[in-house]
Amino acid sequence: MNHYRLxxxxxxxxxxxxxxxxxxxxxxxxxxxxxxxxxxxxVFGPSPKAIEAMAEADHWMYGDPESFELRGALAAHHGTTPDHIIVGEGIDGLLGYLVRLFVGQSDAVVTSDGAYPTFNYHVAGYGGVLHKVPYRDDYEDPEALFAKAAEVNAKLVYLANPDNPMGSWHSGSSLAAAMDHLPDGSLLVLDEAYIDTAPEGTALPLSWDDPRVIRMRTFSKAYGMAGARVGYAIAAPELITAFHKVRNHFGMNRAAQAGALAALADQEWLAQVKAKIVEARNRISAIAQDNGLVALPSAANFVTIDCGRDGAFAKAVLEGLVARGIFVRMPFVAPQNRCIRISCGTPDQLDLLASELPSVLNHAKIS
Amino acid sequence: MNHYRLxxxxxxxxxxxxxxxxxxxxxxxxxxxxxxxxxxxxVFGPSPKAIEAMAEADHWMYGDPESFELRGALAAHHGTTPDHIIVGEGIDGLLGYLVRLFVGQSDAVVTSDGAYPTFNYHVAGYGGVLHKVPYRDDYEDPEALFAKAAEVNAKLVYLANPDNPMGSWHSGSSLAAAMDHLPDGSLLVLDEAYIDTAPEGTALPLSWDDPRVIRMRTFSKAYGMAGARVGYAIAAPELITAFHKVRNHFGMNRAAQAGALAALADQEWLAQVKAKIVEARNRISAIAQDNGLVALPSAANFVTIDCGRDGAFAKAVLEGLVARGIFVRMPFVAPQNRCIRISCGTPDQLDLLASELPSVLNHAKIS
Known part of the structure; x- marks a missing residue:
């Protein structure tokens, strides 16, 4: 950067x-x-009503900078008020705003080692210092996270429930109990991107006004609208107001706002998608078992498969699948990187997985 | 903010x-x-091909974080390389990233007094100090801007050409000549959002590799896709690379990427929209004249009308129009706030303006 005074x-x-x-x-x-x-x-996609709403949107108009209708509908859906809700450009965008609001040079932040890299990217981007806590038996470890937060005086503690990339989850009640150990002055950033595919009782059963937590939700997963970029956060109004200090007010795509509104209204579609996701999870687990591998239990729209050896072996399996036209990912950090992570697919896609995995595994074993 | 450690x-x-x-x-x-x-x-909207591309997009997939196809098409369109181009969530989003890259606490930034408020919002949001230079005869004043930049050691200098809210413009060659006075260490942020409706010769005729300038373009204006949120910046690759340090990689709406690609390919549609915009500008000017007002010359998709008195009078005119269902805006700062700003409308919409303006003016004069 010779010319530029960054x-x-x-x-x-x-x-x-x-x-x-x-x-x-x-x-x-x-x-x-x-x-x-x-x-x-x-892969099951959004409600046809959402697709229709997006197709019919007036693209020539800026979106409503207040996302008024969508916030209203979300508030009704969650039994809270629009002042508890901020809509943004996906959870990624909202995490960026949140980190910007809280994290300055050298401020401490806590997360799990191997958890969501985009959160880490934002923290580094604002000069924060990340403290990482290991997973415990493939679960994020709230007690250890909160203990570390107390130790380093963390401003933010990130936790995904259900977890990505492992698919594991804590019951909402156990998480609520663990929060007794969240230190004063630390805010829990609870990423609930995968909550819609989790068992009843996984959502945190605390008041939306609880000042210790902000919850992140999205239309990218169960609602099938990743391309639309619609996320939202729910927290006490005092915290939600702070987003208006820094957010890109006219950042929301107008069609995406309309699509999310329609998707939220079509809970019937959501229910049948969730059923398909459960089926796909079961199928992926069965395919793993047929190949002598162990699928971890999952509350998300993916299944993480323990390949039974080290990270190099899992990487070879991943690369074998990718070379055969099956895009999958894997955890970044040991020992979780002994696994590969497979998103729920259509029956045809999982047939392909079932047919390719044996030779991929054989090839990985001898290479 | 009692609970939160912002x-x-x-x-x-x-x-x-x-x-x-x-x-x-x-x-x-x-x-x-x-x-x-x-x-x-x-109001004339995007190309039907863009609308179709957005309707047919696979909303369940994230957008390509590289915007590879769109950057390639833009590079071909502008005769440069994809490495010279960054695509982002509207010019607003890109301005935010740019300010974040350059502006820390107390860093100096120069703009015109009454120019784009969203740029100012970003500068304040990162702790920068804005130095404002007055318009000269309703034109932004490059010489004064660059002299101020030298005086305060500005990292960024913002200039819109054509200008918003006045619609005035400088020839590209005169702007290029003025840049001889841009101090070393100051980057010109040239907002060319309205360039597509400006006369030939308005774009800055300097190499895309010129390290003194970054140019901002958008699909929100002539291309009619404000709701889609697609902007881009063109600059030397060294500067473009810096955006990858801070941008929201998965922030682009997938349908919007496809729509922009289709819109760019349909230059025929763009040409007929531009003709309609010229017609509408002429009509708005004629309506102003019919009412004894002076329309300023405009190179943009709006016309700024001098209401002939002070800011309070122009505000009364604006409020009269708004009360009659005609949404218009006005400049924020004197003496430009003697004007109202009217976007190009359909013939029907301008008929409504023509029919309502006389009584609105009469009412404003006696109130």
Missing amino acids: TSLAQSLPATVPFVGPETQERQFGRPFKARLGANEN | TSLAQSLPATVPFVGPETQERQFGRPFKARLGANEN
Whole structure:
């Protein structure tokens, strides 16, 4: 950066990407994937009513900067008020705003080692210092996270429930109990992106006004609208108001706002998608078992499969699948990186997985 | 903020909105506007091919984080390389990233007094100090801006060409000549949102590799896709790379990427929209003249009308139009606030303007 007077923080940051997109890999291979099962997207797609709403949107108009109707509908859905809700450009966007609001140079933040890289990217991007706590038996470990938060005086503690990339989950009540140990001055950033596919009782059973937590939700997973970029956060109004200090007010895509509104109204569609996701989870588990592998229990729209050896072996399995046109991902950090992570697919896509996995495993074992 | 440990910068910021959206006003009035001519949207809308591409997008997939195809098409369109181009969530989003990269606490930034408020919002949001230079005869004043930049050691200098809210413009060659006075170490942020409706020769005729400038373009204006949120910046690759340090990689709406690609390919549609915009500009000027007012020359998709008195009078005219269902806006700062700003509308919408303006003016004069 000879010509440009970036801030010293910006100078210190690498140009990076938290995830390589599947399109990037497709360009490298020179062909499209046959099964796109790596990004925890929802192959069953959004409600046809949402698709229709997006198609009929007036694209020439800016979106409503207040997302008034969507916030109203979300408030009714969750039994709270619109002042408890901020709508943003996916959870990624909202995490960025939240980190910006809280984290300055050298501020401490706690997360699990191997949890969501985009959160880490935001923390680094604002000069924060990440303290990482290991998973415990493939579960994020609230007690250890909160103990670390107390130790380092963390401003934010990130926890995903259900977890990505492991698919594991805590009951809402056990998480609520663990929060007794969240230190004063630490805010729990509870990423509930996968809550819609989790068992009853997984959502945190605390008041939306609880000042200790902000909950992140999305239309990208069970609602099948990852491309639309609609996330929201629910917290006490005092915290929600702070987003209006920094957010990109006209950042929301107008069609996406309309689509999310329609998707939320079509709970029937959501219910049948959830059923398909459960079926797909069961099928992926069965395929793992047929191949002598162990599928971890999952409350999310993906299943994480223990490949039974080390990270190098799991990587070989992943690369074998990718080479055969099946896009999957894997955890980054040991010992979780003994696994691969497969998003719920259609029956045809999982047939392909079932037919390719044996030879992929054989090849990985002898290489 | 009792419960929340925001950064000291975040604590100091007001919760604000750079612009009140028309939907907010409609909710206040309890009825929709008859003519939405205040946000410089494009009532003629996007290419039908863009609409079709957005309708047919696979909303369940995340967008390509590289915007590879769109950057490639833009590079071909502008005769440069994809490495010179960053695609983002509207110019607003890109301005936010740019300010974040350059502006830390107390860093100096220069703009015109009364220019784009969202840029100012970002500068304040990162702790920068804005230095404002007056317009000269309703034109932004490059010489004064660059002299101020030298005086205060500005990291960024913002200039819109054509200008919003005045519609005035400089020839590209005169701007290029003025840049001889841009101090070393100051980056010109050239907002060319309205370039597509400007006369030939308005774009800056300098190499895309010129390290002194970054140019902002958008699909929100002439391309008619404000709701889609697709902007891009063109600059030397060294600067473009810096965006990858801070941007929201998966922030782009997938349908919007496809829509922008289709819109760019349909230059025929763009040409006929531009012709309609010229017609509408002429019509708005004629309506102004019929009412004894002076329309300023405009290179943008709006016309700014000098109401001939002070800001209070122009505000009364604006409020009269708004009360009659015609959404318009006005400059914020004297003496430009003697004007109102009217976006190009359909013939029907401008008929309504023509029929309502005389009584609105009469009422404003006697009130």
